[in-house]
Amino acid sequence: MGQLILNTRPETDSQELETTLLARGYRLLSAPMLQIAFPPCPDGLDLAGVQALIFTSANGVRAFVHHSHDRNFPVLCVGDSTARMAKQVGFTEIYSANGDIHDLAHLIDVQIDPLNGALFHPAARKVAGDLATLLKDRNFDIRRQTVYDAIPVDDLPDDVINAISAHHIDAVLFFSPRTAESFVKLIKRYKLEHDLLGTRAICLSMAVQDRIGVLTWHKTMLAKRPTQEYLLSALDTAFA
Structure with a gap:
């Protein structure tokens, strides 16, 4: 069974991404941090x-x-x-x-x-x-x-809260600084800061990595270039 990945990207940008992740054998949860x-x-x-x-x-x-x-x-x-x-x-x-x-x-x-x-x-x-x-x-x-x-969302989905609390999330994907900021805010609101110790953060850019750096992760990975293809390569490398 593949690693469980949390996608934080807006729904409008997620169809191709999630299709690709499933094709690579990952399992998915979705928690869009921004509404377009x-x-x-x-x-x-x-x-x-x-x-x-x-x-x-x-x-x-x-x-x-x-x-x-x-x-x-x-x-x-x-x-x-x-x-x-x-x-x-x-x-x-x-x-x-x-x-x-x-x-x-x-x-x-x-x-x-x-x-x-x-x-x-x-x-x-x-x-x-x-x-x-x-x-x-x-x-x-x-x-x-x-x-x-x-527009930043106000809540995390229940299935995502439960998965984070149970330490089931293997990696979280971050594509923008605003997405990362929204995620950090919600993690603190739900008091989940200590439930990411086994989770990897996969970041599109250094600006994104800076925003999620206030949380404690198992590891943070940075895409070599700020594209979806390179971010997915960083994700694969994280579990190699």
Whole structure:
């Protein structure tokens, strides 16, 4: 029987991940730490003079297509998972970075001439990095518009509480700092801090690892690159 893995990713991002985990022989529990909401956008999207779109998450793609039928823009994606979502919804000119906001800034710098128009960034209310700051010396006009929200959940599912209390969880997957922060908050609320001593934390980035570092784990593992594929490789390595 395979190791029991707790997936903390939002439901919107979990279908491919959970299918892959099951195919690799793991058992699964799910406790999404964030709920994704797509609020109304009564004034539409501000696309006048835009030469390309920036997507820093698959939810950014979902939010854009929720509000617009236009698929003619070139798109620059933070990583391959986001790029696959962009292709799935109908975009054809797609450029992908290596999964990190700094890699995306470099891709924009190499691929885009700032004189040809603005870049539109459909984003969450809270973002992990500021592309405008990273590219401030290159005179890019990055037009960020809030089109979705990632809302921390208030509770852990009963089956997850029971599994943590019984020390049955072998590893927890963390894909974002906000997901990690939400998990830490709930673990403390339910007084489960001492029930993770045999559990591994598998982290997408150092920023994620920093957030879960306030809890005591059996081991923390860091993906070599901030992509789902490398995170799953870190998970496999944890049990090798």
